[in-house]
Amino acid sequence: MNKSYILDFAKKVLAIDSPSGYTKKVIEMLEKEAHELGTPPMRPLFYDFPEQTDIWDVEDEYMFGGNLLIAPVLYENTQSRKVVLPKGRKWICANTKKTYEGGQTIYVETPMDTIPVFTDEEKLAEVF
Secondary structure, X not given: OOXXXXXXXXXXXXXXXXXXXXXXXXXXXXXXHHXXXXXXXXXXXXXXXXXXXXXXXXXXXXEEOOOEEEOOOOOOOOOEXXXXXXXXXXXXXXXXXXXXXXXXXXXXXXXXXXXXXXXXXXXXXXXX
């Protein structure tokens, strides 16, 4: 996989029109991790939270690296969706900047132009 493919994919997944230098560095770090350690950039929640057996069955969310939780909208005309937030972290909604305690299930609005993205890093939340 070349860098432009991953960057193009990240633009679509994360709805980034013009990634900042920081975002590019994150993607490059994930590419390096994948190359050197075999760690997939996109992975199920249980990959990063194996001790939390209650999230093993979550099939409609994924982690992009270890700090971004993506909850894509899967169905047409969806107005809101359930998001399971793994415990042990505070999660910041990249769209609203609202902070949630992990270990809970929340419902978020899903306007047509928005993908629910959560991060545990304030620096990443600022990128969106």
